[in-house]
Every structure is written in C-alpha cells, then in structure tokens.
Amino acid sequence: MLRRSTLVHAGRLLVLVAFLAAWETLPRIPVLRARTFLDPNFVSLPSLVAVRLWQTTFGSKAGYLWVHAGASLGAALVGFVCGAAAGFVMGLALAQSTVARGLLKPFIDAFSAVPPILLVPLITLVFGLGTTSKIATSVYIVFFVVFYNSYKGASALPESMTASCRLLGGSRWDIMKTVIVPSSAAWAFAAFPTAIGYALIGVVVAEFFGSPTGLGSIIITSMNTGSATDLMVSILALAVMGSGLVGLARLAEQRLLHWRPEYWVA
C-alpha cells in the first residue's frame, strides 16, 4: 500500500502535468477551437508563454518586462511609503484627540465604505494619465488600511499600562514616546503585507486607464491587440511580483515586531 505523503506528492505532480497538458493540447483540437474558448488566440499555450517569458526577461527582448514591472513596483512603493506615513500619523492623532476624532472619523469611515478601486477614474481625471495617478491611487488605498490599524493600536492600549507609566513619573510625552507610538507602530506594521498587496492592485488598475508604462498598461495593450501570450506573461509577472512583495512585507514584519509590546512587557 502506498504511503499517504507519496500519494499526495504524486497527486500534486499529476495535477500540474494534467493541467499543463490539457492547456497545451486542448486548444489545438479544431472542434474545441471553433466551439469553445479553448483557442490559442484566447488562452495561449504554455509553451508559447514560456518562450515569451524568456524573451522578455533575459532573451532577445530583454528589459521589456523589467521596465514595466519596475514602473508598477516603483509607483506602488512610493505610494505605500506616503500612504503608510499619512495613515500612521492620522491614526495616532485621532486616537489622541477627542475633538479630531469626533470631527474627522465619520468622514474617514464614509470614504472607507466605498471600495477604493471604484475611485480610480476620478483620480485619473484629476491627476492625469502618468505616474502621479498611480502613486495617488496607491496612497489612497494604503492610507485606509494603515490608518485603521494604527488607530486601533494607539487606542486599544490597556488603561493599566498608561496608568503605571504615569505612576512611575512619566510625562504625557514619555507615555506617548515609549508606550503609545510603539504599540501603534506594531499594529501599523501588521497591516503592511495587506497594504502593499492592495497598493499593487491599485496601481495596476490605475494603469488600465491609458498609462504609458507599467504591467497594467501592457495587460490592457495585450487585451486590445488580442495577444493572449503577452497577456498571460504580464499576469504571471504581476502574480510573482505581488507574492514577492507580500512575502517580503511578512518577513519584515516578523523581523521587526520581535519588540512588540507582548514581548518586551514580559
């Protein structure tokens, strides 16, 4: 009898092979090609995708994919930094000031109720078709994600902690510096993997609206020219970049958060 782990590994390999084989052969069958969407013009073929991927990364057209991926990545990162900074400061401020909270929180809640992707055309209208729009989209998306986390981190502190600090003679500024900001920062950090993933999606959708560079732009160009292979390659590149970014953010979070309150209190 087979061992279970062998069965699972064999099964995984089989699924992969079956999927690639089906993708490679089915679109070549004339009946399917005529009747269904299984047409190389729509879904391309794994072999074509592999060749194109090689060409656009290291082969004859090297640089093509790097330039566009770099443009998307740059916009997402710049937007991420600005949005995270703004969200963090705002979260901290609203957690501290009752007046600011009462005045602004309802508006932030109202804006966050609308999925940010829907506002991309408005951002494009105001900021144009270039890099500014992409960065603005990324800032907008990241702001909300980080804001809510840092707000929670700054306001969800146990009363006993701030009371103890005051008892030990800490000024308001001391408490802010040593208790509230670190707690809020830890919560904000925890939101970074999600935020960076969303930022990249936002940038790509912003690029759908006629941007000259970026992965979103080549995705749309491929759709309009009916080039399924290019489309697959750019989607693949985006998926790899997205998981890489989120993975890195997770890693950074684990590295940096070992000083999290839970750890240094004990």
Add this chain to the structure above:
Amino acid sequence: MGRRTALVASRLVLVAVILAIWQWVPQIPGITRWAPIFDSFFISSPARIAAKFWELATTTGDQGAVLKSGNLFVQLWATLWATLLGFVVGVTSGFLAGLVLSQTRTLADILNPYLVAVNALPRVALVPLIIMIFGTGLGAKVVLAWLIVFFIVFFNTYAGGRALEPSLVDSCRILGASRRQLLRTVVIPHVAGWTFAILPLAMSASIIGVVVGEFVGGAQGLGYIITVALGQLEATDLFVALLTLCVVAVVLIGLATRLEKRLLHWRPEHVGEGGQA
C-alpha cells in the same frame, strides 16, 4: 449647547467649507497656475453636479454627451444585476467547493499548493483576460464577479471546515450520528457560519469585479459611463455616475452586512486568512 450638538455642527461646517472651496476656489482668476487641481474643467463643481442630477431626475430627452435621461437607471440596473448574479453564483459555488474540499483531506492536501498560488494572484489582473475570452456582455461581467467572489468565499469556507473541532465530531460519532446526520447538523451549520461572515467582503468583491470589467471593456453599466466620461473629459457626468455607483456600493455592502448579522446572530465572528480582490 451640548457637546454632541457642537460636534454635529462642526461636522456640517466642515462639509460646507469643503463644498464651498470646491465651488468657488476654481473661480478665482489665475488659480490654476498656482494649484492646477482647482480647475473646474477637471473637478466640476457641486452646483453643476447637483444640476445634472436634477436634470436627469426631472426632464426627458437627450442631455449631454454621456448621461441621458433615464439612461442613468438603465446603466445602474445593468451594473446592479450583474453584481447580484455574480454574488449569488460566487457565494453558492464557493460554499460548495469549500465544504467539499474541507471534508476530503487527501484532495485538499493535493490541491493545497495550487490554492496558495491562486490566492496570491491579484484577481483584478484577470479581468482583461476574461473580457478577451467572454466579451463584454452580461455573461462576461457575471463571470468576472464570480471569479473574484468565488475565491474569497471558498477560502473562508475552507478555513472554517478545517477549523471544525475534532472533539465535537467525535462526540457526535460516539452518540451514534451517521455521516449524513453529522454533515447536516454539525458540519454544514459550522461551515456556513464562516461563509456568512465573509458575505460583506464578497459583495464588495462582486462590485469590484463587475465595475472593473466595465472600466476595461464595458458596453454598458455605470463603470462604462464613468470610463466614457473620463475619455471625453466630462467631469460632471463622471461625478454623477461615480456618486451613483458609490451609493449603490455602500447600500449593497450594507445589505450584505445586515444579512450577515441576521444569519450569524447566534455566533461570534469568523473570518480567516486570505481574502483580497
């Protein structure tokens, strides 16, 4: 004056100030040289947007390049219908797939690395691919919404199925429950709780799928109107369609949240990992 009244009053003042800036600052001569954003050609004005809404609501006939009387409702309906269909199909199929896969361990183990890979893929990037394959009609939009909703619902349902306490299942077995009874009285209610908990997010995903589809390759719908308005630089039309869309989105997500609360009043919240557009 009470604190509460003061707060509400200051909020209203804030709104009024923002509307006033939006309305009158672009009228200051030469302002666009200092702040290009204050160009009413791009940001329209509250008065024009309100007038457009009034026009659409009260008169008939052709009005302007994009939005015609009655047209707004036709477009709204197209978006709404696709969103709801995609939501229902996505939630149902995601629930069933999550339920089945969480109960068959070997199959789940085999598919796991692929599920992780698919979950990491930004689904919005697949929109152009689907449009290339299925075109721009209602069917394509439903497929788009389904694609995004399915994975969100599936991953949460699956997580719920995996989180089912073995001791609970064992106790039921000891008490003599058959596999069918176990499924009906323990597994399905438990897993459904996790599916219900994700309904608001699924609704939001459905709207995103449909509207991004309309942005990219629409033939009708509010997203399409917005894209056309953007292309023709009709800022007022864009704001009218966008505001309508925002209201639709907020109402739909609100309804989904109420549905969740209604269905889940008997248990605490359950939201697992993995849920992105």
